[in-house]
Amino acid sequence: MSNDAISPRGEAIVMRARPQPASALSAVATLAWRAMLKIKHVPFQLFDVTITPIMFTLLFTYMFGGALAGSPRVYIQYLLPGILVQTIIFITVYTGVGINTDIQKGLFDRFRSLPMWQPAPILGALVGDLFRYSVASLLIIVLGLGLGFRPAGGVVGVLAAFGLVLVFAFALSWIWIIFGMVVKTPESVMTTSFLFLMPLTFASNIFVGLETMPGWLRAVVRHNPVTHLANASRNLMHGASAGTDTLWVLGTSAAIVAIAGPVAMRMYRRER
Secondary structure: OOOOEEEEOOOOOEOOOOOOOOOOHHHHHHHHHHHHHHHHHHHHHHHHHHHHHHHHHHHHHHHHHHHHHHHHHHHHHHHHHHHHHHHHHHHHHHHHHHHHHHOOOOOHHHHHHHHOOOOHHHHHHHHHHHHHHHHHHHHHHHHHHHOOOOOOHHHHHHHHHHHHHHHHHHHHHHHHHHHHHOOOOOOHHHHHHHHHHEEEEEEEOOOOOOOOOHHHHHHHHHHHHHHHHHHHHHHHOOOOOHHHHHHHHHHHHHHHHHHHHHHHHHHHHOOO
């Protein structure tokens, strides 16, 4: 049978085969690129990625380094892996902010109407955030090297620590995706996130060791997943054993994704 049809006016209409829908990988890559392009149009999103880690690193190194470790150069060896952890954890909230913004603008309704793999908008946002994490991490490492940070674990140790932080950040982002679908505005996502992130990061050993804390607080901090992440990152960067803390972080991350991931996807499918 011919692919040509005749219109009521006698004109030939060429019927072409319908193009195949994009593959799952292609859809995720396209939406990840979209997430990165959003930074170009909203440069303020890079503020927390660039200014905040620089400010925290300089502030804590020079104001508290002498009191806590004897000198800023000694303290930066302890501080920098923790600052890397804190910075990446803080900017995971932008995943939820971006999701909420897209929902408010009706973009997710459009995405659901397209013939593509439906989890792609969520996974694309998560993959796109890797750019933010990479920029922040590179900035922190370069600044730390300038301040005297010398990772005994070398490039391999630094990359291993960054990879572990990425795993935990990926897991944590699923929680902010849920918040992004529950609250009404992007500002509410930011406000809510700080209620959780501030105690999660500051009640840890990012800035000081557990031995400096009172007993009751030490018991709480010891079971904080951020403490295990900071320990593992610190040991990996300095070439020490990080097996127990690494397993703890991987197990926690897997548990978060196993619980929050299905909840987030179910909410996305029935989102208004």
